[in-house]
Amino acid sequence: MSAAKSEGPLIFGLMAEFSDPDELVQKAHQAYEAGYRKMDAYTPFPVHGLPTALGFKWNWVPFIVGAAAIMGGIGGFLLQYWVSVIAYPVNIAGRPLNTWPAFMVVTFEMTILSAGVLGFLGMILLNKLPQPYHPVFNVPRFEMASSDKFFLCIMKSDPKFDMVKTRDFLEGLEPEGVYEVDQDDDNVYD
Amino acid sequence: MQLGQTEKPIGGDLPVVEPGHTYRSVSEKISNIVLDIRTPLGWFVAFGSGSILLMMYLISIAYLFAYGVGVWGINIPVGWGFAIVTFVWWIGIGHAGTLISAILFLFRQDWRTSINRFAEAMTLFAVVCAGLYPILHLGRPWLFFWLLPYPNTFGLWPQFRSALAWDVFAVSTYGTISAVFWYTGLIPDLAGMRDRAKVPLLKMVYGMLALGWRGSSRHWHHHQALYLLLAAIATPLVVSVHTVVSFDFAIAQVPGWSTTVFPPYFVAGAIFSGFAMVVTLLVPIRKLYHIEDMITLRHFDVMGKILLTTGLVVFYGYVTEAFTGWYSGSIYELFLFMNRFTGHYAPFVYLLVFCNLVAPQLLWFRSVRTNMTLMFILSLIINTGMWLERFMIVIISLTADYLPSSWALFIATPWDWSLLIGSIGLFIVLLFLFVRTLPMISVFEMQELIHNTEHGH
Structure with a gap:
């Protein structure tokens, strides 16, 4: 055409x-x-x-991975904070609701998950893939x-x-x- | 001399790659395993027997769904039967793949190159087998999504202070990141498969999977940066997964569980069993596809040393556990120790000692490490031992805790065994499908290895 x-x-x-x-x-x-x-x-x-x-x-990839890691970590912690303190507070013998040491595992996992997945998507998009x-x-x-x-x-x-x-x-x-x-x-x- | 040809063997007297390989010969040999050569008879035997076991797995699951977890030998107090024993076993096996692909990459171990793709695939499939177990073990497995935080009409949310909720995140993150890492490495090789394939349909399928990769330096520029970063983030991840799994036990009060040695001891055990599984799989596969020139005796020599080392770390874990049990002065801990060695399950414990502590001592000898038959047998022994270790931790502790009136033995039913053996079938089927359809050795990394050796980079 x-x-x-x-x-x-x-x-x-x-x-x-x-x-x-x-x-x-x-x-x-x-x-x-x-x-x-x-x-x-x-x-x-x-x-x-x-x-x-x-x-x-x-090279943008390290910046994407870094930003995604920070976002994932903050997001992961806020999710747990919101769930445990605001949305569904459970009073266990008057202990504090924001039990942040117990939230570290999921925060860590979300940091890694977000960095890996968004880093991969970033690499694909920077390379303008998929492009058959x-x-x-x-x-x-x-x-x-x-x-x-x-x-x-x-x-x-x-x-x-x-x-x-x-x-x-x-x-x-x-x-x-x-x-x-x-x-x-x-x-x-x- | 043809360009790209290796002049001297890489790495001392036992080479990582046999001399004589060129960029092209590596690429052709690896892609021909999938595209050209006749599927060896051994593949059909392995895939066929795997499929039979997979059928058994599916039947076991169907029966389980129809009649509930009561078909297993679990009871009160032993609520965590084979499901959790085998979950921990499978997830541990996965660890070797990530260790090889991420940690050994950061340490620039050139011998990892020819086995990382395979080991990563093994990781993925082991995580699949592992991940299914806790779901099957739920009383109502179809409600497994209740484990995840999502807005629902009950207004309920997961308890983030529970190790079981951490486990969900740890295992699903591990599975996802392993898949991403594996696929990132596969893209350039899928493009190679596209270029080598002669059948138009195959060309199209590999082409689509390769996403249009052209090996442009811009592509590599971004790809290599991501690969390094994925290795860097997978390194703490691999250590964290079994640590989190061990928290399931370590933060409980059951005698034999409540101990701070669990995280490092679990991680060492995971690497121990994972490398054993890599050996179990690579011994037959390298022979089946005649890739002894790429997966050489050097690999087995090194893996033998890793098995020996991690085996000794596990041994140290047992000793520490026993010592702290004794030193605590707690009668419950002391009883647990005696119960292990003199109780109902004592034969299993002695077998475990043989499998994990005595048999691996043979690996001190180089002649054993480079003997394929012995390595294969040893790897099976170690994997049995590691399964028994998890049996000891999960079951023996639960059968006899604080109150003698609540003690009960766990006797596995045929459905326990069929699900365990069936999950091995699922693993075999997935693995042999992978070997048949995708390049099981990373072509571009092998070429890079040859290039670096040739130019002494």
């Missing part, structure tokens, strides 16, 4: 294939130094130093990104992107192959 309106085939970007993770880190550095910003790398396992090389500095379709899957070689190949992709949305120059640049990195990444619709992906 909307794809028909635009002219020519839609391109997501250009992708280069490498065989060695450490080589990929070094090449990602070079691309960053050449001025490319809108790019991503795809690897079968986490490669140390790659996010830094691509210029990812900020993504243009990179159009590259046939991309299947190897979960096996033993390492890919660097410069996106068309990068201001410096140019079909010819960027291809030349990627070829200059001595990859095992450079592929055009087709896109089937005109949505914006990153």
